[in-house]
Amino acid sequence: MIPGRCAACKSQRKRCPSDCVFSPHFPPDNPERFASVQKIYGASKVEKMLQDLPPYLQAEAANALCFEAQCRIQDPVYGCVGIISQLHQQIQDAEKQLAMTQAQLAVFNSNIPQQLPQFSQIEDPSNLSPMQSILGQFQNNSTSQAPWFN
Numbered sequence: 239m240i241p242g243r244c245a246a247c248k249s250q251r252k253r254c255p256s257d258c259v260f261s262p263h264f265p266p267d268n269p270e271r272f273a274s275v276q277k278i279y280g281a282s283k284v285e286k287m288l289q290d291l292p293p294y295l296q297a298e299a300a301n302a303l304c305f306e307a308q309c310r311i312q313d314p315v316y317g318c319v320g321i322i323s324q325l326h327q328q329i330q331d332a333e334k335q336l337a338m339t340q341a342q343l344a345v346f347n348s349n350i351p352q353q354l355p356q357f358s359q360i361e362d363p364s365n366l367s368p369m370q371s372i373l374g375q376f377q378n379n380s381t382s383q384a385p386w387f388n
C-alpha cells in the first residue's frame with residue numbers, strides 16, 4: 239500500500255502522481271465517493287471530464303458528479319431527475335395553494351361589510367350563541383333602560 243494515494247488511484251491500484259486530477263476531489267478517507275462515480279460514469283470518463291474543465295470548476299463538477307452518481311445508484315430509473323421532479327411538484331402545489339388562498343382573501347375582503355353579522359342585524363335570539371345573547375341583553379339594559387336614571 240502506497241501512503242497518500244487518493245481514493246481514485248487507490249481503487250485503480252496505481253501510483254498517485256503529484257498532479258493527479260482526482261486527488262483534490264477524492265480523498266483517501268472517503269472511498270465511497272469515488273466508488274459511486276466510478277460505478278456510474280467509469281474512472282476514465284470522470285478523469286477526462288475533470289481534465290477538460292478549468293481548475294476553478296473542477297471541484298464543483300466533482301461534487302455534481304458524486305451527487306448525480308449517488309442519486310442514480312439510489313434510483314436507477316430517474317436518478318436526480320426524480321428529486322427534481324418531486325421538488326417541482328411541491329412548488330406547483332404550493333403555487334396552487336397560494337393562488338387559492340389569495341382568491342379566498344380577495345373574496346373575503348370584498349365581502350366584509352355584508353358577511354360579518356352585526357348585533358343590530360340579528361333579530362332572532364335563538365340564532366345567538368349563549369354569550370352573544372347575554373352580551374346583547376347587557377347592552378340593551380345598560381344603554382336604554384338603566385333604572386337609576388328614571
Ligand SMILES: [Zn+2]
Pocket residue numbers: 243244245246247248253254255258259260261
Ligand atoms: Zn490520485
